[in-house]
Amino acid sequence: MLTSSQRQLLRVISESGPLSRTVLAASMGLSKAAMSGIARDLITLGVLHETETVYGQGRPSILLDLHPEGAFFVGISLLEDPAPMVLSDLNGKIIARENMPLSRDPEIIAGLIADALPKLLAGRPDVADKLSGLGVALSGFVDEKQANCVQSTLLGWQDVPLAKIVRQKTGVETFIENDAKAVAVSEKLFGIARDIRNFSVVSFGDGIGCAHFIRGKLYRGNHGGAGEIAHCTIEPNGSPCRCGKRGCLDTVASIKAIKEMSKAEGLSCTSLTELEEEASVGNAVAIRILHRAGAALGLAIAHIIQFNDPGMILITHVEGNFDGLFGTVVQQAIEANVLPRYAGQTPIRTQRVDSDIWARGAASIAAHNFLIGPNLN
Numbered sequence: 001m002l003t004s005s006q007r008q009l010l011r012v013i014s015e016s017g018p019l020s021r022t023v024l025a026a027s028m029g030l031s032k033a034a035m036s037g038i039a040r041d042l043i044t045l046g047v048l049h050e051t052e053t054v055y056g057q058g059r060p061s062i063l064l065d066l067h068p069e070g071a072f073f074v075g076i077s078l079l080e081d082p083a084p085m086v087l088s089d090l091n092g093k094i095i096a097r098e099n100m101p102l103s104r105d106p107e108i109i110a111g112l113i114a115d116a117l118p119k120l121l122a123g124r125p126d127v128a129d130k131l132s133g134l135g136v137a138l139s140g141f142v143d144e145k146q147a148n149c150v151q152s153t154l155l156g157w158q159d160v161p162l163a164k165i166v167r168q169k170t171g172v173e174t175f176i177e178n179d180a181k182a183v184a185v186s187e188k189l190f191g192i193a194r195d196i197r198n199f200s201v202v203s204f205g206d207g208i209g210c211a212h213f214i215r216g217k218l219y220r221g222n223h224g225g226a227g228e229i230a231h232c233t234i235e236p237n238g239s240p241c242r243c244g245k246r247g248c249l250d251t252v253a254s255i256k257a258i259k260e261m262s263k264a265e266g267l268s269c270t271s272l273t274e275l276e277e278e279a280s281v282g283n284a285v286a287i288r289i290l291h292r293a294g295a296a297l298g299l300a301i302a303h304i305i306q307f308n309d310p311g312m313i314l315i316t317h318v319e320g321n322f323d324g325l326f327g328t329v330v331q332q333a334i335e336a337n338v339l340p341r342y343a344g345q346t347p348i349r350t351q352r353v354d355s356d357i358w359a360r361g362a363a364s365i366a367a368h369n370f371l372i373g374p375n376l377n
Contacts, residue, residue: 002047004373005028005038006042007371007372007373008028009024009028009039009042009048010042010047010066010371010372011372012027013065014371014372015216017065018051018052018063018064019063020061020062020064021035021039021061021062021064024064045070046067046069047066047071048064048065048066048067048070049064049065049067049070050063050064051064051065066090066091066371067090068089068091068093069089069090069126070090071089071090071130071133071367071370072087072088072127072131073087073089073131073132073133073134073364073366073370074087074088074117074120074131074135074172074366075088075135075136075137075360075361075362075363075364076100076113076134076135076136076359077136077138077359077362078102078136078138079137079138079139080102080358081102082100082101082102083099083102083112084097084098084355084356084358084359085097085098085120085359086098086120086356086359086360086362087124088360088363088367090367091190092186092190092191092363092364092367094356094360094363096120096124097356098116100112100115100116104155104156104157107165109162109165109166110162110165110166110170111169113166113169113170114169117170117172132173132366132367133172133173133174133175133366133369133370134166134167134170134172134173134175135174135177135182135361135363135364135365135366135367136162136166136174136175136176136177136362137178137179137182137358137359137361137362137365138152138155138176139153139154139155139178139179139207139209140152140157141223141225141228142177142178142224143223144220144224146175146176146177146369147161147162147164147175147176148160148161148163149162149176153242154242162174162176163175163176174366175366175369177362177365178209178211178224178227179203179209179358179361180209181211181218181227182358182361182362183211183361184201184211184212184213184218184361185218185364185365185368186357186360186361186364187199187201187314188216188218189367189368190364192314193213193312193314196213196311196312197213197215197216198212198213198308198309198310198311199212199213199312199313199314200212200213200227200304200308200310200313201314201316202229202304202313202314202315202316203316203317204253204255204316204317205255205317205319206254206255207250207254207256208250208253208297209227210228210229210304211227212226212227212304212308229249229300229304230248230250230254231245231249232248232249232300232303233247233248234296235251235252235296238251238252239252239257249300252293253294253296253297255272257293258272258275258289258290261292262289265289267283267285267286267289269286272326273319273321275290276290276324276325279324279325280324290324290326290329291325293326294325294326294329294333295329297330297333298329298332298336298337299333299337301313301330301334302333302334302336303337305338305342305346306338306339306342309342309346310346311347312346312348312349313347313348313349314349314350315330315349315351316350316351317351317352317353318352318353318354318355327350331348
């Protein structure tokens with residue numbers, strides 16, 4: 001278990017990259033001697049290591065950075081079947097993958113994870129000794145301690161202490177988190193949001209997820225539900241949603257909803273890309289569907305900008321791209337629905353991601369708790 005001072009040092013390096021002892025001491029408000037003692041202990045533990053030497057005025061400085069092999073983490077996604085399971089290092093790099101069957105029974109899931117762990121760690125005794133945490137990403141609400149699934153419509157769960165169940169089966173410290181929040185943590189620790197204190201992630205796929213970092217911390221709200229734009233009403237009295245409400249964003253703008261609208265309109269498109277192709281040759285139905293979905297997603301993102309005024313909106317997507325009609329309509333809807341003084345001031349970035357995104361995010365939750373400690377807010 002790391003001390004608060006050790007975690008403070010690791011947090012500074014995690015947010016800023018390699019730093020000299022002098023800069024670290026100033027950042028932490030400690031004497032160089034006190035900071036050097038903390039760094040020495042972390043080097044002994046194998047979590048920190050010395051990297052390059054920087055020459056300038058005065059004595060050369062040796063930079064300290066996280067040691068990639070100082071700790072390892074397992075991440076599991078419960079969003080697909082089979083459930084992907086990854087092993088990552090302290091830099092967020094995936095070094096091994098396995099799949100396991102998906103179940104809705106928490107006890108069975110824990111047993112499957114315990115059975116798959118030896119396969120994931122096979123031939124890596126050094127990694128097994130440094131396994132420092134396990135994360136699970138799922139669709140639903142998770143409590144502020146990242147221990148209990150408060151509710152998951154997809155899994156049919158309510159008040160399930162999944163972290164405790166998995167920990168008992170595996171013997172590994174376990175944390176669970178909502179899928180979009182896990183992705184946001186991954187981007188903050190290892191991705192393009194590393195240097196941004198205030199940002200929001202919108203995950204666009206079969207469902208729509210959202211998460212916010214505010215003042216450098218994941219914002220979860222009082223009940224773990226902050227960021228749930230998927231179930232904001234976007235079309236009053238619209239189509240029924242799996243959450244029990246009607247007209248939610250998920251029923252209009254998700255990939256699943258777009259495919260269902262295409263099918264209902266008699267189109268044979270099985271992907272957003274195919275629908276974009278139909279729209280590009282003038283298919284009025286395809287154009288109407290993309291306008292409806294894009295306008296809804298853009299409106300929801302405009303609301304995020306109005307509420308939070310973030311330094312960046314990152315839209316992650318597994319399927320399709322955002323350089324066609326859909327992306328254009330999203331951007332137009334954003335600009336049309338924010339106050340004129342804010343229009344165009346919030347960078348909107350899109351990022352095509354692979355299928356590892358959820359499991360990588362889950363591993364990042366475990367890494368975040370190792371490096372920084374619980375994020376209770």
